[in-house]
Amino acid sequence: MQLQCPLPKLDFEYITLGHGSGGLLTHKLLESGVFDLLSNEHLDKQDDGAFLTLKHEIAITTDSFVISPIFFPGGNIGELSVFGTVNDLAMCGADPKYLTLSFIIEEGLLFKEFWEVLVGIKWAADKANVKIVTGDTKVVDRGKADKIFINTTGIGEVHSNAKIDINRIKVGDKIICSGNVATHGMAIMSVREGLEFESTIESDTQELNHLTAALIKQYGSAIKFLRDPTRGGLGTILAEISKDTNVGIDVLHDSIPIDPLVFSACELLGLDPIYVANEGIFICIIDGQVAEDATEFLQKLAYGENAAIIGEIVEDHPNKTVLVSPIGGRRVINLPVGEQLPRIC
Amino acid sequence: MKYLDEFRDSTLLKEYLAEIKCTVTRPWSIMEVCGGQTHSLVKHGILRLIPDYINMIHGPGCPVCVTPLHLIDKAVHLALDKNVILCSFGDMLRVPGSEKSLLEAKAEGADIRILYSPLEAVRLAENHPDREIVFFAVGFETTAPANAMSVLQAAKLGLTNFSILTSHVLVPPAMEAVLDDPETKIDGFLAAGHVCSIMGIDEYYPIVEKFKVPIVVTGFEPVDLLHGILMTVRQLERGEYKLENQYSRIVKDEGNVNAKKVINDAFEILDREWRGIGTIPASGYELRKDFQAFDANKKFNIDLPKVREHEICIAGDILKGKKKPHQCEAFGKTCKPETPLGAPMVSSEGACAAYYHYSNQDAITT
Numbered sequence: 050m051q052l053q054c055p056l057p058k059l060d061f062e063y064i065t066l067g068h069g070s071g072g073l074l075t076h077k078l079l080e081s082g083v084f085d086l087l088s089n090e091h092l093d094k095q096d097d098g099a100f101l102t103l104k105h106e107i108a109i110t111t112d113s114f115v116i117s118p119i120f121f122p123g124g125n126i127g128e129l130s131v132f133g134t135v136n137d138l139a140m141c142g143a144d145p146k147y148l149t150l151s152f153i154i155e156e157g158l159l160f161k162e163f164w165e166v167l168v169g170i171k172w173a174a175d176k177a178n179v180k181i182v183t184g185d186t187k188v189v190d191r192g193k194a195d196k197i198f199i200n201t202t203g204i205g206e207v208h209s210n211a212k213i214d215i216n217r218i219k220v221g222d223k224i225i226c227s228g229n230v231a232t233h234g235m236a237i238m239s240v241r242e243g244l245e246f247e248s249t250i251e252s253d254t255q256e257l258n259h260l261t262a263a264l265i266k267q268y269g270s271a272i273k274f275l276r277d278p279t280r281g282g283l284g285t286i287l288a289e290i291s292k293d294t295n296v297g298i299d300v301l302h303d304s305i306p307i308d309p310l311v312f313s314a315c316e317l318l319g320l321d322p323i324y325v326a327n328e329g330i331f332i333c334i335i336d337g338q339v340a341e342d343a344t345e346f347l348q349k350l351a352y353g354e355n356a357a358i359i360g361e362i363v364e365d366h367p368n369k370t371v372l373v374s375p376i377g378g379r380r381v382i383n384l385p386v387g388e389q390l391p392r393i394c
Numbered sequence: 395m396k397y398l399d400e401f402r403d404s405t406l407l408k409e410y411l412a413e414i415k416c417t418v419t420r421p422w423s424i425m426e427v428c429g430g431q432t433h434s435l436v437k438h439g440i441l442r443l444i445p446d447y448i449n450m451i452h453g454p455g456c457p458v459c460v461t462p463l464h465l466i467d468k469a470v471h472l473a474l475d476k477n478v479i480l481c482s483f484g485d486m487l488r489v490p491g492s493e494k495s496l497l498e499a500k501a502e503g504a505d506i507r508i509l510y511s512p513l514e515a516v517r518l519a520e521n522h523p524d525r526e527i528v529f530f531a532v533g534f535e536t537t538a539p540a541n542a543m544s545v546l547q548a549a550k551l552g553l554t555n556f557s558i559l560t561s562h563v564l565v566p567p568a569m570e571a572v573l574d575d576p577e578t579k580i581d582g583f584l585a586a587g588h589v590c591s592i593m594g595i596d597e598y599y600p601i602v603e604k605f606k607v608p609i610v611v612t613g614f615e616p617v618d619l620l621h622g623i624l625m626t627v628r629q630l631e632r633g634e635y636k637l638e639n640q641y642s643r644i645v646k647d648e649g650n651v652n653a654k655k656v657i658n659d660a661f662e663i664l665d666r667e668w669r670g671i672g673t674i675p676a677s678g679y680e681l682r683k684d685f686q687a688f689d690a691n692k693k694f695n696i697d698l699p700k701v702r703e704h705e706i707c708i709a710g711d712i713l714k715g716k717k718k719p720h721q722c723e724a725f726g727k728t729c730k731p732e733t734p735l736g737a738p739m740v741s742s743e744g745a746c747a748a749y750y751h752y753s754n755q756d757a758i759t760t
Contacts, residue, residue: 316398318510376404376616378439380752386488386731 054168056161057082064158069188078186082164086171091147091182099182101147103206108143110134111202119166119196122236123251126199127169129328132256133279134203135177139258140275140331142211142265145177149202150184155194166197177256179203208262210269217273218294222362223340225333227260227347228253228355229308230283231315234325238318248310253329260352264333268343271336278332284323284382286332287360287370292384298370300360300382323372324385337361401615402438410620414627415445422630423449423579424623425572425715427565428586429456429743430614436752438616448623451578451715452748454568455586457533458485458741459713460668461561466491467698469530469559472690473504479522481515482530483537484508488731488740492701512537512544512558519548519556528690531558534565535589538679539653542660545681545688557690560680563666565589566597567677572714573605580715582626584612584619587641592657594649598637606635613641660685669737670703670710709736712745719749726750 059081067074084092091099112133119126131148138145150170154163174181236252261275278286283305291298307322315322329352335343340358347353370382400406426432432452435441441450454460470491473480480496487497487508500506505525509515512529519527531541541558548556565586572578585598590611598609608629612622622640629636639645657679666678681689703709706724711717719725719738729735731747738744 374438375402376407376438376443378437378442380437380439383751 054082054086054164054171056164059160062160064154064156064160064163064188066156066188066190069154069186075186083167086167087150087174087181089180089182091180092184096183099147101182101204103146103204105206105209108138108141108205108207109202110137110141111200112137113198113200115195115198116237117195118237118240119162121240121252122249124254124328125166125169126197127166128173129254130199130201131170131173131177131179132254132328134201135173135179136257136277136328136331138203138205139256139261140213140277141205141207142213142261142272142275143205143207144262145179145203145205145258147182147204148174148179150181151200152184152186153194153198153200154186154188155196156188156191158196163197166199173256177258208265211265211272212270213272213275215274215290215293218290218296218334218362219273220296220362220364221337222273222334223337223358224287224298224300224360224362225335225340225344225347226283226306226330226357226359227257227333227353228330229306229311230278230327230330231307231311231320231322231325233328234282234320235311235314237326238320239314246314250308250311250314253327255329255352257329257331257352260347260350261331263350264343264347267346268335268339271339271343272333273336274334275331277330278327280326281385282322282324282326283332284321284370285384288382288384290334291368291370295367297363297366297368298360299363300370300372302372302374304357304359306355306357306359323382332359334362398615401613401617403617406617407620410617410624411443414448414620414624417624417627417631418445418447419631421447421449422581422627423451424582424584424626425451425453425580426584426612426619427453427455427569428589428614429453429459429741429745429748430588431455431584431586431612431619432745433743433748433752434614434616435619436748440616440619444620444623448627451580452712452718452745453715454572454668454671454713455534455565455589456713456738456741456743456745457537457561457563458489459709459737459744460563460671461486461489461532461737462667462669463492463703464698464700465559465561466496467493467701468691468696469528470494470496470499470504471696471698472528472559472694473499473506474502475526478526478528479505479507479518480528480530481507481509481512481518483510483532485741485743486530486532488734489737490734490740512541513547516544516547516551516553516556519553520551523555525555527556528694529556529558530561532561534563534586535592535657538562538657538661539592539650542656545660545685546656548688549685554687557688557693558681559690561666562661562679563668564663564677564679566601567674568668568671569601570605571671571674571677573601573607575714578715580607582608582630583610584622584626585609587611587613587618587645590639590641590645590649592650592653594654595637595639595645595647602635602637608635609637611637611639611641611645613644668713670713704735707736709738709746712738719746722746
């Protein structure tokens with residue numbers, strides 16, 4: 050993150066219960082620079098809600114962010130809360146436009162930490178080209194939350210030539226993975242209590258809407274399905290897709306893109322990278338005829354450099370995703386039981 | 395990844411497979427002792443690639459699986475004490491106790507921390523002088539040095555709020571117990587490479603001699619496993635029984651001298667109960683008298699009634715290699731990773747979990 054916004058001068062250091070009361074202290078908190086930082090014509094009116102006009106079919110999504118720790122290599126909870134919702138809209142084939150922003154803050158959070166989160170939100174919103182149009186702030190007793198929880202709801206306009214529909218997936222379609230897997234999960238893992246790696250793994254949290262927009266513009270209805278494999282990772286998403294459809298999925302183990310450092314960290318900790326969380330990649334199920342072309346197209350764009358075809362939709366083993374190992378061993382990818390690592394986003 | 399890719403090399407694997415096929419002329423039963431080896435065999439599809447003549451029997455080398463039920467109950471009981479922070483390796487959390495698992499206790503409000511190293515628990519004890527920190531110290535010889543080190547460090551720091559709940563078990567006595575069982579027929583062993591990297595290989599010579607059985611110290615990658623199987627089959631076909639070391643890039647004959655010293659400083663050997671198997675003489679570690687203040691079993695006088703295992707679960711037969719997971723009537727039906735009846739369905743080293751996760755191949759037609 051490159052944005053530098055100086056911390057406002059305030060007469061308080063910590064956020065207290067009063068800052069969520071709706072009274073004077075709440076105003077003091079919001080007027081301290083929050084409104085200025087996120088300023089746009091909708092937010093500036095400071096109404097109870099925002100009035101918006103959109104031209105096309107709209108997509109809406111919501112997500113809550115409870116990640117621990119709130120600051121991690123490559124990002125913070127603020128950036129994540131913007132990119133997470135932006136990416137969910139992008140996966141609907143939509144162009145994200147507006148976000149709501151809701152905080153649940155644990156009393157005692159340092160204002161400078163809150164400010165850093167806000168600056169992250171501003172930076173991410175600018176990068177993804179979305180506006181924060183309305184919001185809410187609540188403060189709860191110490192111990193009732195963990196520093197800060199954020200909910201964002203997003204609205205976007207669906208691209209006119211997007212036809213994202215899981216039911217359109219058919220045999221012969223290919224699966225493209227837009228980038229390296231498992232990076233976010235291992236970045237969080239590396240800063241959890243007591244785990245220290247010699248090198249830093251940075252989270253890949255980033256906006257994917259520009260990438261999907263370019264892909265949709267170029268390939269339109271050849272794109273059948275988009276999904277960002279966040280919690281549960283690539284394996285969970287593929288297992289879900291094969292369960293929800295009547296087709297089988299074959300994934301070639303060696304074609305899954307992964308950073309060597311991340312792979313080493315996974316091996317060291319005994320985690321299967323296909324089940325580790327991501328924040329900056331998506332999978333695209335696309336007509337087999339254009340798959341190679343689309344992969345090369347993605348590779349030329351920012352955040353798509355490591356895109357690769359990782360598998361295909363097959364007639365065999367309906368409802369199952371099968372991972373093919375380099376020596377020809379085959380195993381079914383099941384939904385994981387519980388989380389490999391909780392509170393990752 | 396260096397030191398890994400070359401041991402997953404498909405050309406080499408195919409060569410070993412071909413060599414095994416040329417060598418084997420009759421049926422042999424080979425036990426891979428360690429659960430990590432079981433998982434690797436199943437995950438990489440090796441069980442399907444080796445000749446039918448070779449019957450791989452999955453051994454008791456899963457520390458989570460052999461931790462007695464009453465110790466899990468003790469851990470749950472301790473964890474529910476508001477003054478206690480119970481620390482554990484992640485695998486232990488979902489293992490069912492007689493009433494509940496640690497994960498269920500956590501949901502009830504118990505303060506349970508998943509750690510990768512017991513030394514982190516010592517740090518917790520330093521940072522929380524007002525709380526009792528208990529580390530659930532399970533494992534074979536591989537985790538023993540770090541667990542021993544945690545106690546030595548806690549003693550050095552003068553901590554009075556740190557203790558370990560030990561369930562430490564040893565591999566060679568378990569191999570002897572399996573060989574002594576008249577119902578188990580094992581022709582050769584793949585010994586657990588990582589255990590030997592700590593302890594060395596000397597303790598296996600007497601087993602080779604006493605039972606006239608080939609033992610090959612073996613690693614965990616596909617190439618290691620096929621190489622280990624080939625070395626064992628060659629001995630068997632020639633009528634030999636020797637101790638060989640396939641995993642020589644990691645395992646030295648004398649093991650890790652420093653690690654052994656740390657273990658010896660903190661622990662002594664005594665009889666130990668194994669879940670599903672029973673008590674095996676001289677098969678576990680317990681803290682030495684000097685360190686009894688760090689023994690959670692003694693520090694917290696917990697008297698819990700002994701409970702019976704689930705009636706249907708055949709974990710004991712699976713751990714002794716008498717039965718395979720899919721031969722259990724509950725496997726994949728009432729017993730699944732999300733609703734396990736026994737520990738082998740939970741642990742990342744448990745044979746049942748390996749079969750469930752990786753062998754669910756019935757729908758694969760190609």
